[in-house]
Amino acid sequence: MTMDITFNVGGAAGQGIDKIGDLLTQIFVKAGFYTFTIKDFESRIRGGYNFTQIRVSDIPVYASNDEIDVIVALTRAAIVGKRDQLVENGVIIFDDSIDFTELEQCHLPLPLEKTAKEVGGDTRMTNSAALGAVLSVLKYPFEMASEALEAIFQKKGEKVIQPNIKVARAIYDIARDHFQGECSHDLSTLRGGPSEDKLVLSGNRAIAFGALAANVKWISSYPMSPSTSAFQDIVSVAHTLRIGAFQTEDELASLTMAIGASFAGARSMVTTSGGGFSLMVEGLGLAAMTETPVVIYNAQRPGPATGLPTRTEQSDLLFMAHASQGEFPRILLAPKDPLEGFNITVRAFDLAEKFQVPVMILGDQYFADSVMNIPRIDVTGIKIDRGKLAPRGSDREYKRFQLTEDGISPRAFPGDVGKIVVAAGNTHREDGHISEDPNVRNEMVEKFMKKTPQILDALNPPTLEGPPDAETTLLTWGTVWGPVFEAVNILAADGVSINQLHFSDVFPLKTERLMAIFAQAKRVISIEQNATSQFARLVRMETGLNVDKMINKYDGRPMTAGWVITRLKEVGVQ
């Protein structure tokens, strides 16, 4: 790796820090670099202290970094909040109107807003000013930046492009002249990076695209951070693509409406976070009992109750694995990054229809709001599998819950000519009519239970990074994959015998590979973004196997490789 720069853009909610971050990301992605961006914000609409942190590298990056090279601060708090993490020769750029007297060499007050106004004629161009300043301290060739800005603002027309470029240029020059310190990065000879990954995608948007590619035709949701943008992304294209996308009165309605839609034949989903999922629990049981496929996306956040609405945690795993009274098959998938988020969502719909069970996708705020550039996704060839459908045409004997060898009954939909489709949340006969007969009950329970082994066959095994016979195995699931993967690579490069066993398909749990790796490892360490090591507990529940150490983070902030390594060293891994 020859280049690895981290920018932290901080300020108050509503000041446009996301916009600056986006511009930075776009410029570097266009220039051929890998980027990874996280968002850190409070549960408020204006004010406070938020930041977006962008990491740029010439090799793929999968997590954020602890060290910051450049801070762009739009408020005083944004300087103070992050300066401890500034690297030697790091730079702090801020508007010179901010009342900040403790000037050090790394501090670079600049007339951002003033220049935006004077040169661009609009304080909203402070974004471009900040961008110009950042690029200047990096000695980033301005021609490259202006080309990128042209492309970025292209849709808005010349009237927007030129003033923005002018503002950026003006600050670029001022900064060059005024910057006293020395930045660790000198990009003056930069001509472009190696990355071909040009699709800029957040986890939530990946979920939305996956659902659209899987032909979701119904989504009913109720806003809840950090899931909301996935729903909004679908709403925003609903008109173009003809999707029924509807904001309901609550989550009880969201899921039950989606069940109605799916029962009547449309691929359906809901998006929510833990609190909303809590309200869906009874509906989950209805989906299960009526064998109505549905996809539920839960972007987790720290709980219980309202908890920390805009922070991250992996603490709904065991809840979702056992939610709702009674017993029934279900599938839980936890993507590790946006690309997998897309793929998992496409699979989720197929799995839901194939097994006629609810499929739940577990993201979290870290996943939802993180942005990466990934290879372009080509959806044009995507084929979907709607599972077992009853042959068209009249069938007066049609039974929605027909007992079959594999426990899966051919689906038909109300409205299909010549069939009567009956379902019930009560224990029912093959024809969907309710029954209290103990034999019917046994048959129907056994029908459910038959699905699990088949589901297991259809799920993906865990992945292993590193040598299979490493001394230390790190056990991870879902979205902590990135920082742990980076930590493993760093430690391995230092000669540590270590590997990472990672699960994205988390329930029901595929255990063969796990058993094999556990058998070889001298010690297994679980790393989870929660306080009670839920995945390690799930593993023990399914296999009886213990992990030797558990590493947990539960302050609501995402992990970094640095944090992981520090914790590993504390437990003797070096």
Place this chain on the structure above:
Amino acid sequence: MTMDITFNVGGAAGQGIDKIGDLLTQIFVKAGFYTFTIKDFESRIRGGYNFTQIRVSDIPVYASNDEIDVIVALTRAAIVGKRDQLVENGVIIFDDSIDFTELEQCHLPLPLEKTAKEVGGDTRMTNSAALGAVLSVLKYPFEMASEALEAIFQKKGEKVIQPNIKVARAIYDIARDHFQGECSHDLSTLRGGPSEDKLVLSGNRAIAFGALAANVKWISSYPMSPSTSAFQDIVSVAHTLRIGAFQTEDELASLTMAIGASFAGARSMVTTSGGGFSLMVEGLGLAAMTETPVVIYNAQRPGPATGLPTRTEQSDLLFMAHASQGEFPRILLAPKDPLEGFNITVRAFDLAEKFQVPVMILGDQYFADSVMNIPRIDVTGIKIDRGKLAPRGSDREYKRFQLTEDGISPRAFPGDVGKIVVAAGNTHREDGHISEDPNVRNEMVEKFMKKTPQILDALNPPTLEGPPDAETTLLTWGTVWGPVFEAVNILAADGVSINQLHFSDVFPLKTERLMAIFAQAKRVISIEQNATSQFARLVRMETGLNVDKMINKYDGRPMTAGWVITRLKEVGVQ
């Protein structure tokens, strides 16, 4: 055991079979016997086929039996439904108006209704007629019965007593003259049994009494089988005892209303079944986050969704152990019988207030509706422990969530003079005001986690029946205790090396004793009223220990010792 008689009284809903059952129970309890009664009924109000089955013995009985000595059938279905289970020399008594031609020796058609009308003047006395018939075939001394009837009807006055006794006597005589067969039981020399247990109690009523004894002052519930009668039992005495007992619009309101009541200082509870509990899940998290004690009684039934509303299952364990987003301490208790149901409920309130956590009691339909006679409960000396309370008087610095050594903060209530009590479902500071500070978050998560080891100390260990070093250990929890206990005794008497390790305090799981017993047993067999062996899975989750065999029943009907023994023989225990 010299006497062990089972009566099955069957008929349509609304025909008064419960009443006949109650009379039988009362007569035998008064006479000094042990009784165990189960109720089997459909989810409908009139018609269909229901039964109540009473077992009477001169030694304590803890479950129902498979063999029936006397069937009292008020409909044709009630003859057909149970005659397979009739013992040799068993008797089927039924009204001679029932159209039933396949008469056998054991069949005893009698003019029950006609006699009620002609002798008693009211067909409602068919109950007493049936009773007279039963007692007659048993050669039960009529004087004893009439004494009992007098006592039972005492409150209703002579006008009710005498005609009922006359009706019973008339049929008693007719039956004696007409009965062709020979009953296995001849009680003609009976003078009374050894039992001193005179309190006749169902599981649900035991919960109600426990709550009342624990000074519950608020209960808000929404009707749901099989929990409803526990709520109704409290409502029925609310006026006398001054209890706030209120039927809400739904379960979302039930639990949150109880949280409001508890937050403001009253011991509070809700009763429900799984579907209602599903709707309480978000509220559960609020109780947890605000550390508001509350007791939740879930009378389980087969799920998912509406399932089998009036049947039994133990299938909400893992759900309740992990319900709600996020992570927090909680307690799950599962009584094995009515007496324990009473005691556990008293403890539940103390535990809830001591640890300021939600406490959940898991019953099920079998437990809820089963009736036993037990020793009189004396509540007059009951002392309750409200846990850590803030000292009275002004304290401007009072903080509801003060960080303490043991993680438990002194409680005060809004309305307490000189204190301000603030709570939030968001992550909050010691003073209850919300915070997103990562350190505050960590402290508050750790405050929660500190409670678990203390809770474990306060819970009861499992009980062991039989020799500790037996070859086979049966692992049970909650309400299947009775039938399994009887099976163990029968097998042990046959020389099988067997014991029963039983948990009533089920979560968090106390593991020391369990590990010791598992270490000694040659094989461990779990027996559960569900399909997925939830308790065995919980044990593996907590200890890594496997059971060797799992026995499951999931048809919604309760176990019997006979059923357990058959299953055990199938897996080689004999």
Place this chain on the structure above:
Amino acid sequence: MITLKDLTAPQKVTWCSGCGNFGILSSLKKALVSLEIPHHEILLVSGIGCSGKLPHYINVNSIHTLHGRAIPVATGAHLVNQDLKVIVHAGDGDMLGEGLGHMLHAARRNVNIAVFVHNNGVMGLTKGQYSPLSPRGYISVTSPPPPGVPMEPVSYLAMAIASGATFVARAFSGKTKHLVEIMSKAIQHKGFAIVDILQPCVTWNRQLTWDYYNDKVYLIEDEYEPSDKIAAIEKVMESNERIPLGVFFQAEKPDLASGLSIPIDGKLKDHQTSLSRLQDIIDRFVLE
């Protein structure tokens, strides 16, 4: 297109004899026959209660859902296949306790479904507790005297009108000819139709009996104009000395479906998202 025979009950009815639900079932059958809808285009959605069992006693497409959630399930099914005539049956406990919010939201959205509320003033299936329509003072196992039910019943028809329902009516299980007529109108109505069906529960409700209703019900005057909201609210809130039957309010308004991005022709359920359009959308985020 449907004959009564087509509708023959798939299983034995389990209601108590004398129950008001029988009149509702038979009226529904007649309404469906008279409306000449294709058999496969009917979908019943029911809640949980004695009322909720109705779909098992008539041979049409159905889904027997959860307590209180019939309306959202019905809404979802309707929106993805607007050819379906979606009919909801639920008890007063179900629809007005657990489900009150859903009902009123569906009303303001003017979802094109017909909702039949089995108003028996009790929770039937759970054995006689008071329901949201039990009158003040009503005595039951959960509202013992004094004072019985300590509050007003839910004035839900008034609320439905205020909320935006476009067909609001009342009928009585004892007057099946009128009931058939009202049901037919409700099913045919384009928009949210709700009918309060007086349905004596002979087992539990000793107050709202056949006699009680036979005594009090009357057909709304011919001259009554069901087009004015306030007048309609006034009418439904009339003192309960006499109980008006008929259509209280009727209006034409855009329904929910017309405000969603449903394909112009064909059903949402059969629609296939254009993958090439989706590719265009994704490509907006590709930075070449």
Place this chain on the structure above:
Amino acid sequence: MITLKDLTAPQKVTWCSGCGNFGILSSLKKALVSLEIPHHEILLVSGIGCSGKLPHYINVNSIHTLHGRAIPVATGAHLVNQDLKVIVHAGDGDMLGEGLGHMLHAARRNVNIAVFVHNNGVMGLTKGQYSPLSPRGYISVTSPPPPGVPMEPVSYLAMAIASGATFVARAFSGKTKHLVEIMSKAIQHKGFAIVDILQPCVTWNRQLTWDYYNDKVYLIEDEYEPSDKIAAIEKVMESNERIPLGVFFQAEKPDLASGLSIPIDGKLKDHQTSLSRLQDIIDRFVLE
């Protein structure tokens, strides 16, 4: 008994500057001071939303609950300690989406609490989605054009009146003197009091702005008599060219507490069940 100083915010306010919530907070403080209630006898119960944060900006007893569930929590607290003045603050999303059923049931029960609805016509804290009070056609991230919000807003004041609320009013965050007065009346009212408080959300709602309201609000005519339900419903459903402020409906009725078995003297929370009476009850089931 309370001074403004006693109420000083325990933490910094996080609302956007210019937000209508400021006027509500300051009015609440003034109302509490003016009412001369003992400080410890006030309990605020809030839902989740920008509005739901209010309790953190005023120093009184409070519980910040869940989205939509403030009313049942408040009901429970009130019933076990009737000395408390229980005041609910919640957003329109919270109270009228998720919580609509609870609100209307509390109204018909005439629970003695005061409910203040922060009506900003959007979901503020989740970033500007439409809310149950957004007008038809309102454009937001979840209701893009065409057609914007495809339905009527919830006419909740009319429904509250129909349901049985005994104090129903509207005020405006921009007219704080009037707001203080209405809040005081609502808190003092014995029974279920609900106030629609117009509260511009300056960040998201570009339609229901300060200007919009300043333009349209007017004080209800002096001669208006708030004792007739139908007239009150008519008044609140008035066309929205002009927006009336004031008390629409007020009545006296038994409250819920009076219908429950609460101790005659003292609070339920402090009551001790008589164990000897309980023993008598248990002994009824002892068959000697």
